[in-house]
Amino acid sequence: MRGSIDADGRALLRVGIAAERATQPVAIDAWIDTGFTGDLVLPQPIIDRLAPRQSGTVDAILADGSQIEVKTFTCFVNWFGEERRLEVVANDGDYPFLGVGLLLGLELRANYHTMALSLTSPSPSAPGAGPRAVTVASRPSLAAGRPLAGATCSQGSFGSSGVLPFSSVTG
Numbered sequence: 001m002r003g004s005i006d007a008d009g010r011a012l013l014r015v016g017i018a019a020e021r022a023t024q025p026v027a028i029d030a031w032i033d034t035g036f037t038g039d040l041v042l043p044q045p046i047i048d049r050l051a052p053r054q055s056g057t058v059d060a061i062l063a064d065g066s067q068i069e070v071k072t073f074t075c076f077v078n079w080f081g082e083e084r085r086l087e088v089v090a091n092d093g094d095y096p097f098l099g100v101g102l103l104l105g106l107e108l109r110a111n112y113h114t115m116a117l118s119l120t121s122p123s124p125s126a127p128g129a130g131p132r133a134v135t136v137a138s139r140p141s142l143a144a145g146r147p148l149a150g151a152t153c154s155q156g157s158f159g160s161s162g163v164l165p166f167s168s169v170t171g
Contacts, residue, residue: 043094044090
């Protein structure tokens with residue numbers, strides 16, 4: 001997959017996402033956020049346009065100590081030739097974020113000289129090409145336009161397979 005780096009230095013990748021299996025995806029440009037350990041965060045207007053099924057909620061503790069509840073939705077993405085079910089987090093922000101949940105096992109290269117971005121899949125025998133797991137973030141993500149300090153799953157599950165439960169994410 002090819003992406004780009006915009007004039008503000010943000011790494012962007014175009015992703016096709018659909019609310020149902022085998023339906024026409026909607027293309028979105030998502031910022032790559034290595035501090036977010038889930039799959040995708042989508043602004044509410046994109047959620048409204050896709051109309052996916054709500055699958056749960058996540059209680060997020062923001063960097064200022066406040067807590068918000070955000071909804072999660074089931075969506076589908078064609079990811080390196082494989083249709084994958086995702087649990088997508090909705091927020092009140094302006095930009096979609098692509099997290100580590102979709103990057104695990106892949107090679108991400110950002111060239112700030114040419115402003116090019118590539119995401120490639122290693123061969124199946126390559127190190128790190130095995131099972132994927134969500135890890136704890138080491139940098140803050142954004143939720144509702146504010147830094148996300150942590151989150152807990154209050155309902156359902158979360159992760160690229162839709163079955164990886166999590167108890168906390170800190171940034």
